[in-house]
Amino acid sequence: MTIRTSLIVGLAVVTLAAAGCGGKSGNASGRTGDDGVKAGPGVTTDKITVGALTDLTGVYASLGKSLTQSQRLYYDQLNAAGGVCGREIELLVRDHGYDVQKGVSAYTEIAPKVVGISQVIGSPIVSAVLPRLAEDEMLVIPAAWPSSLLDQEYVQIVGGTYDIEMINGIDFLLERKGLEKGDRIGHIYFEGEYGENALAGSRYAAGKAGLTLVEQKIKPTDTDMTAQVTALKSAGVTAILLSAGPKQAASLAGVAAAGGFAVPIVANNPGYTPQLLGTPAAGALEKNFYLVNEFQAPNSNAPGMKALTSAYKAKYPGQTLDNGVSFGYVAAKVFGEALKDACAAKDLTRKGILKAHRAETAFDSGGIAAPLDFSKVGQVGTRQSFIQRPDAKAEGGLVTVGEPLTSQLATGYPIP
Known part of the structure; x- marks a missing residue:
């Protein structure tokens, strides 16, 4: 979170507390x-x-x-x-x-x-x-x-949660994309709670898997990823994690492809929208981009x-x-x-x-998501993720890669 955002949130909380002094809107x-x-x-x-x-x-x-x-x-x-x-x-x-x-x-x-x-x-x-x-x-x-x-x-x-997503994303790279112990992996992430929580997951998984993590912090207003791609290419990374928005995803994939930097990119669930398949980055996204998501792709048979x-x-x-x-x-x-x-x-x-x-311990969404346990405050409802990739021919512009993933890394991760 930036200093400016922290100040805004702080002022908002003070304003909200003052507004609440006139009477409780709860159950009474x-x-x-x-x-x-x-x-x-x-x-x-x-x-x-x-x-x-x-x-x-x-x-x-x-x-x-x-x-x-x-x-x-x-x-x-x-x-x-x-x-x-x-x-x-x-x-x-x-x-x-x-x-x-x-x-x-x-x-x-x-x-x-x-x-x-x-x-x-x-x-x-x-x-x-x-x-x-x-x-x-x-x-x-x-x-x-x-x-x-x-x-x-x-x-x-x-x-x-964002950290669980990144842990499962790194496991996917290890199991399916040839990432090995000793490799260097990049992580481009938004400053603030979203990016920093995802970074906690990538740091944990990288440490357990013997990977070197090369971090690149950005602001939500940073939409050109040229500098980040240049830095990560120079660092010799073999994959890139992204915890940012769709604009950053399009720029990252497009700039990397244009520079001949054909490494897999794995993003958190807010980092993709099917509208990106109507941009010049579509080909690069379909070739090297993956999304970690807790919900089935629209073309799922669930x-x-x-x-x-x-x-x-x-x-x-x-x-x-x-x-x-x-x-x-x-x-x-x-x-x-x-x-x-x-x-x-x-x-x-x-x-x-x-x-x-x-009291709900196994919420059933009809297979749209994994069964969810809401009974344990402080614990995540599921550690399962779907790995998906863009596909312009698919309903909703996404297809799922393989079976739902709950990695051993994610299972052993202590929620901070």
Whole structure:
């Protein structure tokens, strides 16, 4: 995290704390309706309101759009099946444009109105609202995967974490791409929580495998990877890890190919979007680029993925099937299943929903992701990853390489 971002987050937390002094928006005194169901904020006799703090106008606007559309799809399906406890689910969406202060303001506005939040894009936004989550007793699912959030009782990471992804990525390079003990491997990463958490994983795996890691820190505003490619080529690396965004992925692959530097590139899941296959870097990406992901590619034969792909295309014809679609849908289903279990226990308070969620030890997404264990605060729900590569002919521009991967390195990794 940069000094500037740290200051913004700090100011946002102070602002948020001040805004919270006027009264708690948490469970307060739960009320019991005529149906015998205890209810709290965001729950009426006929409606349950779930929040979404997304990015529709900022740097992750395409991801935010896909996430929000897939979550609306899930809640529409849930409502068509009768809702939860006879109540319709409503998704209350606010766009923060990936601006911390806007995110804090949006949280302050919707917190009294929602039962929980099934989407928050951005680690900085999540960090800024953390002080209120324990007070509000509200389950939140971030579209961010740093291991630092694992010990937060009210925050649920759905999938693996950035460090686990990089560990499995290095194992893939060792097993499938000829990487050997004594080799040098590069890692280009964003400054801040995302990149530094991924770096923790690559450092661990490199140390265990006897590799030398050559680190290249960049800012999100750095979109030309020429200097980094030059440095890594001079260092003699035989593979490159990337923990950055799609623009950096396109530049890295294109610059390396143009310079005759044909080494495999392995990126974390936020580092690719199928729109890159419409750029000049498409050929280089299809040849040497790999993505570590916790969710099946859209062309997967997994029953849940096939059903999701069909339903999404029917509801949003012509829209891109990217990683946001699968993650958004699974995250909404995680929240929906917690609501259904809380309904069965006749407790739709925020505490009741969290309790129901934390009892889940093998969440089934129909094969879109590995079974997920949400019962252990401080532990990752899965250490399994899919290795995927770009393919312009495939649905969603991705195909999976081999079987799902849970490396011995990842299994033995102690979560920091």
